[in-house]
Amino acid sequence: SGARVRRARSKRLPQYLERGIDVKFSDVAGLGNIRLELEEIVKFFTLGEVYRRRGVRIPGGILLCGPPGVGKTLLAKAVAGEAGVNFFSISASQFVEIYVGVGASRVRALYQEAKENAPSVVFIDELDAVGRERGLIKGSGGQERDATLNQLLVCLDGFEGRGDVITIAATNRPDILDPALVRPGRFDRKIYIPKPSLIGRVEILKVHARKKPMAEDVDYMAVASMTDGMVGAELANIIEVAAINMMRDGRPEITTDDLLQAAQIEERGMLDKKDRSLDMWNQLALNEAAMAIVAMNFPDLKNIEFVTIAPRAGRELGYVRVKMDHMKFTEGMLTRQSLLDHITVQVAPRAADELWYGESQLSTIWAETADNARSAARSFVLGGLSEKYYGLSNFWVADRINEIDLEALNILNMCYDRAKEILQRNRRLMDAVVDQLVQKKSLTKQEFFNLVDENGNLERMPPNI
Ligand code: ADP
Numbered sequence: 001s002g003a004r005v006r007r008a009r010s011k012r013l014p015q016y017l018e019r020g021i022d023v024k025f026s027d028v029a030g031l032g033n034i035r036l037e038l039e040e041i042v043k044f045f046t047l048g049e050v051y052r053r054r055g056v057r058i059p060g061g062i063l064l065c066g067p068p069g070v071g072k073t074l075l076a077k078a079v080a081g082e083a084g085v086n087f088f089s090i091s092a093s094q095f096v097e098i099y100v101g102v103g104a105s106r107v108r109a110l111y112q113e114a115k116e117n118a119p120s121v122v123f124i125d126e127l128d129a130v131g132r133e134r135g136l137i138k139g140s141g142g143q144e145r146d147a148t149l150n151q152l153l154v155c156l157d158g159f160e161g162r163g164d165v166i167t168i169a170a171t172n173r174p175d176i177l178d179p180a181l182v183r184p185g186r187f188d189r190k191i192y193i194p195k196p197s198l199i200g201r202v203e204i205l206k207v208h209a210r211k212k213p214m215a216e217d218v219d220y221m222a223v224a225s226m227t228d229g230m231v232g233a234e235l236a237n238i239i240e241v242a243a244i245n246m247m248r249d250g251r252p253e254i255t256t257d258d259l260l261q262a263a264q265i266e267e268r269g270m271l272d273k274k275d276r277s278l279d280m281w282n283q284l285a286l287n288e289a290a291m292a293i294v295a296m297n298f299p300d301l302k303n304i305e306f307v308t309i310a311p312r313a314g315r316e317l318g319y320v321r322v323k324m325d326h327m328k329f330t331e332g333m334l335t336r337q338s339l340l341d342h343i344t345v346q347v348a349p350r351a352a353d354e355l356w357y358g359e360s361q362l363s364t365i366w367a368e369t370a371d372n373a374r375s376a377a378r379s380f381v382l383g384g385l386s387e388k389y390y391g392l393s394n395f396w397v398a399d400r401i402n403e404i405d406l407e408a409l410n411i412l413n414m415c416y417d418r419a420k421e422i423l424q425r426n427r428r429l430m431d432a433v434v435d436q437l438v439q440k441k442s443l444t445k446q447e448f449f450n451l452v453d454e455n456g457n458l459e460r461m462p463p464n465i
Contacts, residue, residue, distance in 0.1 A: 014088070014113040014116075014117060015109065015113065016088045016089060016090055016109070016110050016113055016114075017086060017087070017088055017113065017117065018077075018087045018088070018089055021077050021080050021081050021087045022081055023074060023077040023078045023080075023081040024078055024081050024082060025038070025039065025078050025082055026207075027074065027078060027207060028071050028074050028075055028078050028207075029200070029203035029204040029206065029207040029232075030196040030197070030199070030200025030201065030202075030203040030204045030232070031071070031075075031193065031196075031200070032200070034075075034191060034193060037191055038075055038078070038079055038191070039082075041062060041079050041166065041168075042079055042082045042083045044058045044059075044163045044166060045083040045085055045119050045163065045164075045166070046083060048162075048163030048164065051163065052163065058162070058163040058166075059166075059185070059188055059189045060156045060157070060159050060166070060167060060185055060186055060187075060188075061156055061166070061167040061168070061169060061186050061187040061188070061189070062166070062167070062168045062169070062187065062189045062191065063127070063168075063169050063170075063171065063174060063182070063187040063189065063190045063191065064076065064168060064169070064170045064171075064191050064193055065170075065171055065172070065174045065190055065191065065192050065193065066170075066172065066192060066193035066194060066195075067172055067195060067231060068172060068231070068233070069231035069232055069233030069234060070193045070194070070195060070196070070231045070232055070233075071193065071231075071232045071233075072125075072170040072193060073089075073123065073125060073170065074232070075168075075193070076089075076121060076123040076168040076170070077123075079121055079166075079168065080120075080121040083119070083121075085118075085119040085120050085121055086114070086117045086118075086119070086120035086121070087120065087121050087123065088110060088113060088114045088117075088120055088121065088122045088123065089122070089123040089124075089125065090106070090110055090123075090124060090125070091124075091125040091126050091129070092124050092125065092126045092127050092128070092129040092130040092131070092169075093125075093126050093129040094106070103130065103147065103148030103151070104147045104148050104150070104151035105151075106148075107148060107151040107152050107155060108151060108155070110122060110155075111155040111158070111159075111165070114165045115159075115165055118164040118165050119163075119164045119165070120164075120165050120166075121165075121166055121167075121168055122165060122166070122167045122168070123167075123168050123169070123170070124152075124167065124168075124169040124170070125169075125170050126170065126171065127169040127170065127171040127177065127181075127187075128171045128172070128173040128174075128176055128177060130148050130149055130152065131149060131152070131169075131171070131177045131178050131181045132176050132177070132178065149178060149180075149181075152181075153180055153181070153186065156185075156186045156187075157185065157186070167187075169187060174190060195229065195230075195231055196230075196231065196232065196235075198221075198224050198225060198228075199224075201223075201224035201227055201230065201235060202220045202221060202224045204232050204235045204236070205220050205223055205224060205235055205238070205239065205259075206220060208235065208236045208239040209239055209254075212239060212243055212254055213246075213252060213253050213254060214253065214254050215253040215254060215255045215256070217256070218254070218255065218256050218259065219256045222256060222260065222444070222445075223238070223256070223259045223260060223263055225305055225306065226260065226263050226264075226306055226308075226442060226444060227263050227266075227267075229310075230266070230267075234266050237262075237266055238259060238262040238263050238266050239254075239259070239262070240262075241262035241265055241266065242254050242258035242259045242261070242262040243258075245258045245261060245262060246258055260444055264440060264441070264442060267310050267441055267442055268440075268441060278438070281309065281437075281438045282434065282438055284309040284437075285309050285433070285434040285435075285437035285438045286349070286352050286353065286356055286430075286434050287349035287352065287353075287366055287369075288307055288308065288309050288433075288437060289307070289352070289430050289433035289434045289437060290348040290349050290351065290352035290419075290423060290430065291345050291346075291348050291349060291369070292304050292307045292433065292448065293348075293422070293423065293426050293429055293430060293433065294344060294345050294348040294419050294422050294423065295341075295345045295348075296452065297422055298338065298341035298344075298345070299338070299341075300338040300341060300342075301338075301341055301342065301345060304445060304448055304449075305445055306442060306443060306444055306445055306448070307433070307437065307442070307443045307448050308437075308441065308442040308443070309437050309438075309441055309442075310441045310442055336385050339376065339380055339385065340380070340411070340414075340415060342376060343373050343376045343377055343380070343411065343412065343415045344415040344416075344418050344419050344422075345419075346369045346370070346372045346373035346376065347369070347370065347373045347412065347415050347416045347419050348369075348419040348422075348423065349366035349369050349370075350366045350369070350370050350416070351416055351419040351420045351423055352423055352430070353366060354420070355420060355423055355424065356430075373412060373415070374408070374412065377408040377409075377411045377412045377415070378404065378405070378408045380408070380411055381404050381407045381408045381411065382404060386407050386410075386411060388407050388410075389404075389407065426455075426456060428455045429451065429452060429455040429456045432451045432454070432455045433448070433451055436451060
């Protein structure tokens with residue numbers, strides 16, 4: 001049971017109060033243990049007196065750190081919702097005004113209201129807008145920010161340990177905050193909220209699906225595995241777009257297909273923000289298509305989940321990725337032949353580049369996969385798997401480094417020729433996949449294998465080495 005909400009005593013209507021917050025922790029998904037930490041904050045409200053009597057220090061502020069759209073605001077609201085207290089919010093970018101004193105007086109007003117309507121949560125979004133380290137900004141804008149920041153520090157100190165007004169702030173840049181803000185008693189508790197994992201994405205999709213007419217057999221896993229790098233806000237949007245899709249077709253239920261289509265639209269939305277030339281998209285698509293098409297020829301690598309050239313989290317240039325069945329890799333059950341297959345896939349982008357653009361115009365996009373291939377080939381030889389050093393452990397061959405490198409090169413060349421052969425046999429399929437990738441940026445398993453059925457040339461398996 002939450003603490004009771006006291007009626008506002010002042011006549012003035014609170015300006016920063018958000019009414020009717022009924023968010024609960026069950027509305028926030030995919031956060032694992034992070035939820036437990038926030039449940040504890042709810043206890044500061046409900047059990048504040050007990051905590052104080054036992055000498056447990058109640059923090060003045062909690063800092064939620066993480067990229068936009070992961071659910072920081074939602075979590076802060078859920079704390080207020082679960083505790084049954086008032087929720088006051090402001091974005092710190094609104095503090096920053098050119099008129100000296102305005103920011104500071106807003107901070108004062110915000111906390112005044114929160115105090116008069118306590119117990120309450122004060123939520124400050126984009127804290128870094130005002131909390132940037134002092135002295136970093138020169139000129140009068142900097143002075144204004146300093147005044148606002150000082151006021152905020154005063155307010156935070158005023159509520160420390162009381163437990164009836166708790167500040168939760170959000171930022172994507174905890175690293176640039178003024179050290180004074182994160183001193184004990186202020187924002188001394190930092191909680192990092194990462195982008196959701198695969199399972200996290202499944203859970204978030206399900207939370208948002210609760211209020212929608214979903215088909216019984218919806219494959220959330222398929223949608224989650226296509227949305228690597230997306231955050232809660234984007235996943236929520238996918239459900240909305242899928243619902244519109246369903247309505248437009250006059251169907252009663254949202255299907256997996258609706259969701260997959262919506263995911264592609266959401267991704268393209270992300271992509272439109274990325275400024276890439278058509279040449280660049282073509283290059284990336286060629287790399288990706290080459291890996292997928294070579295991989296599908298091999299027994300251990302043929303389970304292609306999706307093919308994408310979408311830029312993903314942490315990869316500015318975008319990248320080439322084929323999801324494969326990694327079970328055997330992780331269990332160390334690889335055969336000699338499947339290792340060679342793996343190397344062949346890794347050199348496929350380079351081979352495609354040569355075949356499609358010619359030696360003189362090679363790009364360097366494939367550098368990363370070529371690196372993988374090189375080190376895989378080396379371990380292949382060191383592990384005593386090459387014909388020349390068959391069965392020799394690296395203990396015995398370690399002092400023959402030059403020979404090892406030569407033999408690794410030999411392996412690489414064999415794999416390279418094999419990749420080229422497969423690609424040459426599948427020129428039509430390559431062109432079709434590249435074309436679709438450039439258009440759609442991602443292909444589902446189904447879409448990819450449809451293209452294979454229409455254009456593929458699999459009548460002959462590639463030769464083993
Ligand atoms: P942030 O404050 O981190 O930028 P928000 O909390 O504003 O993100 O998220 C925006 C919306 O996205 C939420 O209102 C919710 O609909 C959805 N959302 C984001 N993260 C989650 C999550 N972990 N679980 C469920 N929904 C989420």
